Amino acid sequence: MLNRERTPLTGRRVQLMATCLCDAFYDDVAAATVEVLEHAGVEVAFPEGQTCCGQPAFNGGDWPASRRVVRHTVRTFAGEDPVVVPSGSCAAMLFHGAVLEFEKEPDAPAVEALGRRTWELADYLVNGLGVRTWPGRYPARVAFHRSCHSRGTDSVAAALTLLRSIAGLEVVEFGEAEQCCGFGGTFAVTFPHLSGAMGQLKLDHVRAAQPDVYVSGDMSCMMHLGGLAAREGRPIRTLHLAQVLRDALRGGEAKS
Amino acid sequence: MTDDRESILSRVRGALAPLHERAPLPTYDSEIAVLRGLLAGRDLAELLAERMRRVNGLALTSPAAVVAHLRAGGHRHGYCDPALWPDLAPHFADGFTVETSFDRTRVDDYAFGITRAAGAIAESGTIILHDRTTASRLAALAPWVHIAVVSRADIFGDVTQAVAALGDDRNVVWCTGPSKTADVEGILIEGVHGPGEQLALIVP
Amino acid sequence: MSAQAIDRFAATLPAETRASVYQSTKTTHEKRTRLLFDQFPDPDRLRTLAGEIKQHAIENLDTYLPQAEARLRANGAQVHWAGTAEAACAHVLRIMRERGATKMVKAKTMVSEEIELADYLGRHGMEALETDLGEFIIQIDHDHPSHIVRPIIHKNRREIATSFEREGLGAYNDDPATITRRARHHLRHKYLAADVGLTGANFLSAESGRIALVTNEGNSRFSVAATRCHIVLVGIEKIVPRDRDLGILLNLLGRSATAQDLTVYTEFISGPRDPAQPDGPEEMHVIFVDNGRTEVLAGECREILRCIRCGACLNVCPIYRQASGHAYRSVYPGPVGAVLSPLLLKENFPQKADLPKASSLCGACHEVCPVNIPIPDLLLRLRARAKEENVPSPGTPPMAPWALLASQPTAWRAALVAGRALNVLPTRLIPVPALQAWTASRELPAWRGGEFRRWLKARRRPAPPAAR
Numbered sequence: 001m002l003n004r005e006r007t008p009l010t011g012r013r014v015q016l017m018a019t020c021l022c023d024a025f026y027d028d029v030a031a032a033t034v035e036v037l038e039h040a041g042v043e044v045a046f047p048e049g050q051t052c053c054g055q056p057a058f059n060g061g062d063w064p065a066s067r068r069v070v071r072h073t074v075r076t077f078a079g080e081d082p083v084v085v086p087s088g089s090c091a092a093m094l095f096h097g098a099v100l101e102f103e104k105e106p107d108a109p110a111v112e113a114l115g116r117r118t119w120e121l122a123d124y125l126v127n128g129l130g131v132r133t134w135p136g137r138y139p140a141r142v143a144f145h146r147s148c149h150s151r152g153t154d155s156v157a158a159a160l161t162l163l164r165s166i167a168g169l170e171v172v173e174f175g176e177a178e179q180c181c182g183f184g185g186t187f188a189v190t191f192p193h194l195s196g197a198m199g200q201l202k203l204d205h206v207r208a209a210q211p212d213v214y215v216s217g218d219m220s221c222m223m224h225l226g227g228l229a230a231r232e233g234r235p236i237r238t239l240h241l242a243q244v245l246r247d248a249l250r251g252g253e254a255k256s
Numbered sequence: 257m258t259d260d261r262e263s264i265l266s267r268v269r270g271a272l273a274p275l276h277e278r279a280p281l282p283t284y285d286s287e288i289a290v291l292r293g294l295l296a297g298r299d300l301a302e303l304l305a306e307r308m309r310r311v312n313g314l315a316l317t318s319p320a321a322v323v324a325h326l327r328a329g330g331h332r333h334g335y336c337d338p339a340l341w342p343d344l345a346p347h348f349a350d351g352f353t354v355e356t357s358f359d360r361t362r363v364d365d366y367a368f369g370i371t372r373a374a375g376a377i378a379e380s381g382t383i384i385l386h387d388r389t390t391a392s393r394l395a396a397l398a399p400w401v402h403i404a405v406v407s408r409a410d411i412f413g414d415v416t417q418a419v420a421a422l423g424d425d426r427n428v429v430w431c432t433g434p435s436k437t438a439d440v441e442g443i444l445i446e447g448v449h450g451p452g453e454q455l456a457l458i459v460p
Numbered sequence: 461m462s463a464q465a466i467d468r469f470a471a472t473l474p475a476e477t478r479a480s481v482y483q484s485t486k487t488t489h490e491k492r493t494r495l496l497f498d499q500f501p502d503p504d505r506l507r508t509l510a511g512e513i514k515q516h517a518i519e520n521l522d523t524y525l526p527q528a529e530a531r532l533r534a535n536g537a538q539v540h541w542a543g544t545a546e547a548a549c550a551h552v553l554r555i556m557r558e559r560g561a562t563k564m565v566k567a568k569t570m571v572s573e574e575i576e577l578a579d580y581l582g583r584h585g586m587e588a589l590e591t592d593l594g595e596f597i598i599q600i601d602h603d604h605p606s607h608i609v610r611p612i613i614h615k616n617r618r619e620i621a622t623s624f625e626r627e628g629l630g631a632y633n634d635d636p637a638t639i640t641r642r643a644r645h646h647l648r649h650k651y652l653a654a655d656v657g658l659t660g661a662n663f664l665s666a667e668s669g670r671i672a673l674v675t676n677e678g679n680s681r682f683s684v685a686a687t688r689c690h691i692v693l694v695g696i697e698k699i700v701p702r703d704r705d706l707g708i709l710l711n712l713l714g715r716s717a718t719a720q721d722l723t724v725y726t727e728f729i730s731g732p733r734d735p736a737q738p739d740g741p742e743e744m745h746v747i748f749v750d751n752g753r754t755e756v757l758a759g760e761c762r763e764i765l766r767c768i769r770c771g772a773c774l775n776v777c778p779i780y781r782q783a784s785g786h787a788y789r790s791v792y793p794g795p796v797g798a799v800l801s802p803l804l805l806k807e808n809f810p811q812k813a814d815l816p817k818a819s820s821l822c823g824a825c826h827e828v829c830p831v832n833i834p835i836p837d838l839l840l841r842l843r844a845r846a847k848e849e850n851v852p853s854p855g856t857p858p859m860a861p862w863a864l865l866a867s868q869p870t871a872w873r874a875a876l877v878a879g880r881a882l883n884v885l886p887t888r889l890i891p892v893p894a895l896q897a898w899t900a901s902r903e904l905p906a907w908r909g910g911e912f913r914r915w916l917k918a919r920r921r922p923a924p925p926a927a928r
Contacts, residue, residue: 027912049869057859061843065863072867148822184820189897190855193471227902260543271758278519393685393739419707428728435678439594440636450678
């Protein structure tokens with residue numbers, strides 16, 4: 001994966017890829033990401049033309065459709081500045097998935113170049129900028145969701161480094177944490193029984209750990225799990241890592 | 257009856273022809289697969305005994321202990337490799353029937369079989385059988401108890417060494433504990449087709 | 461109904477079966493992980509190395525197959541080549557007829573399942589008896605294996621006890637030890653009466669012509685101790701270059717399959733029995749089986765030919781755990797099966813093009829694979845192939861309109877605002893199958909399309925924040 005072949009960072013200017021989910025549903029996550037990056041001394045640009053990373057069509061097997069979106073994304077995030085995205089899944093699409101579907105395309109080098117400068121948020125903060133501790137305070141028991149697209153990356157360790165450094169915050173472990181929650185993009189709607197069963201299992205494990213809040217670096221998993229929990233009338237409180245980091249700066253849990 | 261040799265090889269060549277380059281054979285040190293921490297500073301016979309226990313095998317160091325084990329288990333009728341029998345016979349007192357040929361028509365008569373091992377692997381608790389040193393494949397397999405006589409000098413430290421010493425025997429069998437299955441509900445049961453008890457008699 | 465076949469199958473799986481499949485796969489997976497990480501400082505290095513060895517082997521089959529053949533012949537074995545399942549079965553039948561043989565004892569081999577050998581021999585008047593306990597139970601029940609390593613993972617002891625009683629193997633008794641003892645007694649006399657022993661091969665060393673064969677029960681040992689003729693079915697992808705490579709692969713196979721340092725019996729067989737040995741085969745036949753493998757080699761998923769059939773990807777797979785093996789309608793279930801089964805169908809690929817969809821692409825299979833096969837990438841390639849071949853995919857939303865929208869920023873921003881309709885319309889009235897499938901079991905969060913962009917603009921209007 002190209003996240004292992006990055007050129008070292010020089011400046012402190014990034015392009016934010018907000019993700020389509022934050023664009024449509026989770027505006028506060030994108031806002032928190034901006035505030036967190038700015039707190040870390042990073043100048044954040046937001047290319048207005050951005051839409052989606054192209055993953056839905058890629059996973060669905062419609063690679064021509066996906067490539068169309070990826071080409072748009074490559075054009076939108078032009079230049080040399082790194083791209084930071086508050087999603088391990090969208091990041092992996094750009095540094096791995098897109099590369100796969102462009103193998104035989106003439107513009108593969110441009111896609112690879114984008115992949116090399118794309119960072120998931122926690123990975124960028126910890127391994128890109130060298131942030132090891134996060135200031136502020138967040139008195140809560142936090143269960144951290146390891147999203148599957150972070151496998152084989154440094155994102156989970158990075159997120160845990162940040163969370164564990166926050167005053168008052170306790171990270172609680174839960175069973176089978178490495179297992180998938182069952183979201184899986186179109187899988188969630190084409191395999192609804194399996195998706196739901198996997199989600200229930202995840203919810204059982206998380207609830208058993210009795211966290212105050214369930215935190216992830218990917219809102220897609222949280223949309224699925226939070227949606228399942230809400231439907232059965234036992235909602236769980238889900239937040240993105242960026243929201244926790246931002247709220248810690250404000251001294252504790254925010255309204256959300 | 258046509259043989260598909262040429263058509264298969266031609267499809268293989270056709271499949272590989274478009275590859276710009278082929279994956280190279282990696283160079284590596286077999287040490288990567290050795291449990292060095294386990295082996296460091298250990299007497300191999302002791303380690304073999306320890307690792308055999310871990311897989312429910314049993315290593316003994318005297319014929320008397322073997323006889324006592326068989327007596328305790330009620331295993332009174334068995335087979336012994338004729339080349340081993342002169343040395344072992346004095347330890348088998350009254351009450352044992354030991355044959356030096358294996359009659360396959362009476363397979364159920366033999367409760368134990370004693371044969372020579374070609375070696376052992378301490379790391380994994382494994383007994384090594386070769387066709388040339390095993391007097392009868394069936395006698396080493398069919399009885400409930402198999403006792404393999406291993407010379408101390410033939411114990412390898414690790415799997416890698418044992419692979420390097422496979423030699424030219426046509427049938428090498430590594431036995432790591434008794435025959436077992438977990439097919440029924442994942443519950444471990446020993447003695448499915450082969451021995452329910454795997455012993456080693458370690459001799460000087 | 462928009463759900464796919466595997467999902468429908470999983471939904472109807474008895475709760476008891478699901479629970480037992482889940483528990484045993486989870487236990488095996490956890491034991492495997494503990495063992496590997498306790499014993500090796502960096503198990504991933506071993507997996508990567510093993511993958512490189514196998515990748516090299518399959519990309520040099522043109523060298524290694526003839527080399528293995530020559531070695532086997534020099535060792536006194538006969539070598540046959542079978543392009544198809546039918547050809548492989550026909551070789552076996554011919555060998556049996558030439559010897560006047562009628563009875564075969566079979567060890568567990570996946571390739572024999574793949575070519576449906578036992579049925580073929582039965583139709584031609586031969587008896588082919590499965591001797592692996594699980595496979596024996598599958599055979600008397602006319603059932604199908606549901607796991608590569610644990611064929612009857614879907615059955616409980618009561619079902620097995622009932623089958624044994626029906627087959628005259630003693631009065632009903634569901635104690636696993638008693639079941640095993642009865643099978644031991646019954647099968648050993650079958651070995652001794654058989655003419656031919658058939659096994660597979662886990663590996664074949666091109667250097668020595670040695671096959672390496674692993675079992676826990678010892679049934680393959682019995683087959684080659686009791687009979688006079690040994691037939692080996694080996695898929696052409698089982699080749700490894702040298703004996704020393706077997707050391708790496710065997711160290712990974714037992715640990716990955718069943719969390720054992722080594723499987724109980726590892727047999728290295730390079731020819732008929734030694735002249736001084738009274739027991740065992742005087743004839744050894746090795747059949748190289750293609751049956752679709754050369755087509756896989758020619759394609760973009762050739763890494764799947766590295767597979768050593770350990771079942772680790774099944775054990776860790778959240779889909780397999782919930783759906784069990786029969787959901788995959790194939791000899792090879794689970795993640796590896798979702799790649800291999802449709803590929804082995806060659807031009808009939810569309811019949812099983814749904815299997816690669818049955819994955820959340822979580823990547824756990826890649827993470828545990830002892831030969832480091834990037835299974836999720838291969839699943840994705842097959843999804844792309846299914847789409848190219850226009851194989852229908854129930855419930856999958858059409859992506860072209862979405863792609864059009866997502867490559868036109870103005871339209872995209874308009875859609876973000878228009879999406880607010882979702883907040884006021886009752887979702888059950890919106891005829892979008894994906895939306896219906898989502899909301900059948902989950903709430904949809906409030907649509908807040910465009911809010912972030914508005915926030916950002918408002919925040920930046922007075923004075924853009926300077927970098928600190």
